[in-house]
Amino acid sequence: MDVAVSIQQVEKRFGALRALAGVSLDIRAGEFFGLLGPNGAGKTTLISCLAGLARPDAGHLRVMGHDVVSDAGAARRVLGVVPQELVFDPFFTVRETLRIQSGYFGIRNNDDWIDEILAELDLTAKADTNMRRLSGGMKRRVLVAQALVHKPPVIVLDEPTAGVDVELRQGLWQFVSRLNREGQTVILTTHYLDEAQALCGRIAMLKEGRVVALDTTANLLARHSSHALVVRLAAGDTLPDALRERAIAEDGAWRFRLATPTDIEPLLATLRVAGCRLADVQLLQGDLEDVFLDIMHAGGAGA
Numbered sequence: 001m002d003v004a005v006s007i008q009q010v011e012k013r014f015g016a017l018r019a020l021a022g023v024s025l026d027i028r029a030g031e032f033f034g035l036l037g038p039n040g041a042g043k044t045t046l047i048s049c050l051a052g053l054a055r056p057d058a059g060h061l062r063v064m065g066h067d068v069v070s071d072a073g074a075a076r077r078v079l080g081v082v083p084q085e086l087v088f089d090p091f092f093t094v095r096e097t098l099r100i101q102s103g104y105f106g107i108r109n110n111d112d113w114i115d116e117i118l119a120e121l122d123l124t125a126k127a128d129t130n131m132r133r134l135s136g137g138m139k140r141r142v143l144v145a146q147a148l149v150h151k152p153p154v155i156v157l158d159e160p161t162a163g164v165d166v167e168l169r170q171g172l173w174q175f176v177s178r179l180n181r182e183g184q185t186v187i188l189t190t191h192y193l194d195e196a197q198a199l200c201g202r203i204a205m206l207k208e209g210r211v212v213a214l215d216t217t218a219n220l221l222a223r224h225s226s227h228a229l230v231v232r233l234a235a236g237d238t239l240p241d242a243l244r245e246r247a248i249a250e251d252g253a254w255r256f257r258l259a260t261p262t263d264i265e266p267l268l269a270t271l272r273v274a275g276c277r278l279a280d281v282q283l284l285q286g287d288l289e290d291v292f293l294d295i296m297h298a299g300g301a302g303a
C-alpha cells in the first residue's frame, strides 16, 4: 500500500482546548478521501498541521514520505492546499498571482499549465483582471488554481464549494475528479454531505479532535444508514396503537425507521390486520447525512 499521507497520534492544543486529541489515519495514494465533522471538530487544524502552518504538540505527519516538520520544504512541494479563507494579494492579476505562486516553487515558464487550469476553472476571461475586482466565487476558483500550479501529487480542499454557484461546483468536481483519476490524491473537507457521498471513496469523521469513524463510504452507508417507510393512510383510517410509538408524524403521513428492509413486512401486516387502507407508500434509502447524525449523536469513538 502506497501511503500518500500518514497522520500518527497528532495532538494540538490551543491553551486549555485540545483541538486535536490524538488523531491517527493513513490516506493511500490515489484516494479521494473525505474529512468530515461538525464545526470546531478539528478539520482545519489538522489541515494546517499537514500544510506546516501549525506545529503539532505531539505526533507525526508525513506527506509522500516527507515529515512536515523535519522535512518541511519537501512536504510543502508535494502538497497543494485550497484554504477555507479567501486570502490573496489585491494588487495582482489572476495570471500574475499564479505566476508568483509558481515562482515560490521555483517553476518558470509555467504558462501552458496555468492556461489549462484557468480554462478548466472557467477563469480564462479573467486572467488579466485584478484580484480585487473578482467576485467571491471567482476568488475561490483562483485559490483552487493556486493550489495546483506546482502539480502536487496530494491536494487538500478545505470547504472549496462554500459560497460557490452550482455551475462552478459541478465544473470544479469534474476537474478534481479528473485529477484524481489521473492519480492525484484528494483530501476534501465539506459540510455538503451529498458531495462527500458522491465523491469520496473513504471517509474519516472527526468529533472534538478525535476520529470517531473511519471507513469506506459504502461501508459507512451499509452499517449506519437505515431505510425508512413512509405510509399515508386512506382518509378516515387511523394508525393502530401498536404502531403509534414507532411512528413519526410527517406532513399527514407516518414515517417508520427500519433497521433492515425486511422490517417492512411485519409493519404492513400490522396495518392489514388493523384494517387500515394505504393511500401511498414510499421506501426511502438513508444517506450520508443520516450516517453522520447517527455517528455524531452516538457520542463515543467508533474507530
Ligand SMILES: Nc1ncnc2c1ncn2[C@@H]1O[C@H](COP(=O)(O)OP(=O)(O)OP(=O)(O)O)[C@@H](O)[C@H]1O
Binding pocket: 014, 017, 019, 037, 038, 039, 040, 041, 042, 043, 044, 045, 046
Ligand atoms: N488559532 C486558534 N486559537 C485558538 N483556538 C483555535 C484556533 N484555531 C482553531 N481553534 C479552535 O480549535 C477547534 C477546532 O477548530 P477547527 O477550525 O480545526 O475546526 P473545523 O473542524 O475546521 O471547523 P469548521 O467546520 O467550523 O471549519 C475549535 O474549537 C476552534 O475554536
